[in-house]
Amino acid sequence: MTKATPNTNGDRGHSAGCSTDLLHLLNAFENTSIDSEIERSQLISAATTFLARLQSPWETIRRHLVDSPAVQLSLKVCMDLELFRKWKDAGNGDKTAAELAQLTGCDEELLQRFLRHLAVEHLLAEVAPGTYAQTEFTLAMCTPHFGAWPQYMHETVLDTWKAMPKVLADRGYKNDSLTVIDGAFQVATHTTGQSIFDYFASHPGQAKTFNNAMTGYGAERCSWLDIFPSTNLLENVVEGPLLVDVGGSIGHDVEKFRKRHPDKASRLVLQDLPAVVGDAICGDQVQVMPHNFFEPQPVRHARAYYLHSVLHDWPDANALQILENLKPAMKHGYSKLLLNEIVVLDKISTSSPQVTSFDLAMMGLCAAQERTELM
Known part of the structure; x- marks a missing residue:
């Protein structure tokens, strides 16, 4: 008895032809052809x-x-x-x-x-x-902002990730077992009782590396003004503060707004901790204000309060406290709250790996997370 086998030579020939065409297409591809x-x-x-x-x-x-x-x-x-x-x-x-x-x-x-x-x-x-x-x-890699990433990963993120498996195992694999002052970063750096930002305050070299790395990250993303048209803030605007960049680091985003609307520079406010805003890059007319967002917001009735990648650094309770501190300063029917954050999609396979890798970084460094639309 003989065993019949299907004739697949035609299919194989078609597959080989497709592979050859694909190889030719890939080898001929140039980055400049992307629209x-x-x-x-x-x-x-x-x-x-x-x-x-x-x-x-x-x-x-x-x-x-x-x-x-x-x-x-x-x-x-x-x-x-x-x-x-x-x-x-x-x-x-x-x-x-x-x-x-x-x-x-x-x-x-x-x-x-x-x-x-x-x-x-x-x-x-x-x-x-x-x-x-x-x-x-x-x-x-020759620029300070992109060149900071190997150092930032080496001295801050990788040691934290290395400590995480044992920390999670020791704490029974509970999502809420990590806290802002007692998580994987604290175990890795032997700094229990301090947040990562407390640590940066006493380690200015690592803080500078972190700020440079975040500048590099921001430079590669589309401008927030391409997502939220800046003209929306200028409609029906009254005298007083226009935009308050809360926890705005050294001013990457407020500077983008200033360059687009230079005549509004004096009505822009950059806020962050004193050690951070000391390196501000925004124009001279922008008001640079040392401020801790866990304290009441001192600038009242601004047209918009803007937070970029702030809430993802903090667990829910802390994030809610940051928002609560803004409420008394906002003018009903006038002030806007603008949140610029990574959003985790329901179908995660359609997202970039950056979303999930940043989420795991937030878990280890800050006991925080990237959030879904419902979170």
Whole structure:
């Protein structure tokens, strides 16, 4: 008795042809062909989904648990050596590993091992064996805002995440077992009784790294003024404060408003803790006001009170206290409350991994979370 088998040669030929076409399309793709940020986000999501379907379980393990941590290691060492900045200052041309080793004072064989990993991950360009060129990514690492991320992750986030499994196990895997002053960050830094912001107040170097990293994060997001038209705040406006940026860090967002409406600068207020607003970047006419948002809001009857990524730093009880402190200052029927926050979608597979990774960072650092629309 013989076993009948279907003829799949036609299907295989079609599949092979599709694969060839796809490879040609991917190799020919140029970033400049993207028309909008929405289209770019959709392409990234589709590519990520495609890669997840394409890879075997081992390839997925290797990508997430071996390759990605090795990228963080390689970047941290290169940033400590100031490799990318020195390279840029030296003319930014193609350089051999030997030339880069001489530029940084690092052993050539040692440096080559890190360069190879960055090149195989396409973060650094290999123009010939042992010869490299900077990329848009490594040049971004030369800026204080993007360049802060390897340091911020290394000294703040990764140690916290490393401590989290044991902390959660010891506390019975309860979502409310972490608090603002007694969570994974406090275990990692041996600072129980202090919030992460108390810690930053006594560690100005890490605070500066954090502020730079958040500036880099904000620079890559669409402007809040593209989400909420600034002209909405100018309709039927009366004399007095126009916009109060509560917990506004060093003023990234209020400065965007000032640049769009320079004649309104004197009616803009930036608020944050004294150590933070001391590094404010907003224009001279903007009122820079040291303020703790756990205390009553001193600026009354402003047209809008704006909070960007403030509530996600705090558990519900603290977040409600922040909002309660704004209520007495707001004028009924006139003042607006503007919240600029990440929203966790019900169908999480349609979201960016940034949403869920930031949520886990908030869990460890602040005992807080990214919230859904209903939360």
